[in-house]
Amino acid sequence: MSDVAFQDTYPADVAQCYGCGKHNEHGHQIKTYWEGEESVTRFTPEPYHTAMPGFVYGGLIASLIDCHSTGTASAAAYRAEGREMGTEPALRFVTGSLKVVYKRPTPIGVELEIRGRVQEIKGRKVVVTSELLAKGEVCATGEVVAVQMPEHLRAG
Amino acid sequence: MSDVAFQDTYPADVAQCYGCGKHNEHGHQIKTYWEGEESVTRFTPEPYHTAMPGFVYGGLIASLIDCHSTGTASAAAYRAEGREMGTEPALRFVTGSLKVVYKRPTPIGVELEIRGRVQEIKGRKVVVTSELLAKGEVCATGEVVAVQMPEHLRAG
Numbered sequence: 001m002s003d004v005a006f007q008d009t010y011p012a013d014v015a016q017c018y019g020c021g022k023h024n025e026h027g028h029q030i031k032t033y034w035e036g037e038e039s040v041t042r043f044t045p046e047p048y049h050t051a052m053p054g055f056v057y058g059g060l061i062a063s064l065i066d067c068h069s070t071g072t073a074s075a076a077a078y079r080a081e082g083r084e085m086g087t088e089p090a091l092r093f094v095t096g097s098l099k100v101v102y103k104r105p106t107p108i109g110v111e112l113e114i115r116g117r118v119q120e121i122k123g124r125k126v127v128v129t130s131e132l133l134a135k136g137e138v139c140a141t142g143e144v145v146a147v148q149m150p151e152h153l154r155a156g
Numbered sequence: 157m158s159d160v161a162f163q164d165t166y167p168a169d170v171a172q173c174y175g176c177g178k179h180n181e182h183g184h185q186i187k188t189y190w191e192g193e194e195s196v197t198r199f200t201p202e203p204y205h206t207a208m209p210g211f212v213y214g215g216l217i218a219s220l221i222d223c224h225s226t227g228t229a230s231a232a233a234y235r236a237e238g239r240e241m242g243t244e245p246a247l248r249f250v251t252g253s254l255k256v257v258y259k260r261p262t263p264i265g266v267e268l269e270i271r272g273r274v275q276e277i278k279g280r281k282v283v284v285t286s287e288l289l290a291k292g293e294v295c296a297t298g299e300v301v302a303v304q305m306p307e308h309l310r311a312g
Binding site for chain 1: 169170172173174175177180181182183202204205206207208209211213214215216218219220222223250251252253254255256257258261305309
């Protein structure tokens with residue numbers, strides 16, 4: 001399993017997300033993997049993803065943490081049920097709430113690493129906390145409450 | 157003042173932000189104005205800013221609330237000092253923390269409206285709360301703690 005990204009197991013009809021959908025050609029197409037108990041996403045921002053010159057735009061940081069966390073929630077829910085990711089019925093999550101704390105300016109031009117941990121699985125909710133690192137330093141932290149997507153939304 | 161967007165008063169060296177900088181040709185270039193005591197941003201997402209088909213990507217919603225709020229913080233700080241926006245020394249803000257609660261899926265294909273209120277100005281911090289509406293319904297709420305940008309970051 002560990003060589004398949006969480007997002008590459010999403011069914012095609014829910015793989016359009018700008019942040020993480022493999023079928024969104026305009027989007028970030030992030031990829032997240034388990035590394036032991038942590039989920040890890042690595043992403044290098046484009047030069048134009050600036051806040052002020054030299055630093056990464058906070059909205060991108062929030063976006064990365066968001067999709068990293070809903071992906072982690074999905075992977076954790078499958079794991080909790082002892083099922084392979086991507087098997088039906090799909091366990092796909094949306095964001096209930098997102099909190100990001102910006103600890104220091106995030107330098108642009110380097111690979112960012114987002115490392116997540118599952119804090120709680122409770123019914124249809126999964127709480128994921130994350131750290132976003134650049135050059136080994138924590139630049140931001142995130143907390144996402146992910147909620148299992150209602151089946152009726154899949155019809156789009 | 158009311159016909160000049162907050163973001164159009166930012167000095168050129170801090171107008172590169174992907175979310176709100178008028179000099180970022182790849183970015184969203186949002187525009188925010190006072191409407192009485194509320195700050196208002198209107199923005200129509202692109203068709204590819206999807207979460208699942210039919211709905212807006214949560215990362216974009218977070219991004220819009222983020223830049224809307226730092227712009228509101230700047231405008232509020234100038235107003236508190238009785239100064240015209242854009243005069244030096246510049247009062248430009250970065251995000252200390254961002255919280256977004258997603259109340260319901262946000263439909264794509266319509267103009268979104270973000271309405272903000274200044275809750276508190278305390279030293280270098282400004283707290284801004286916002287509602288994001290589509291077709292008159294609140295789809296998300298935001299709370300941003302904006303922090304006045306340290307002067308040394310302007311050198312980039």
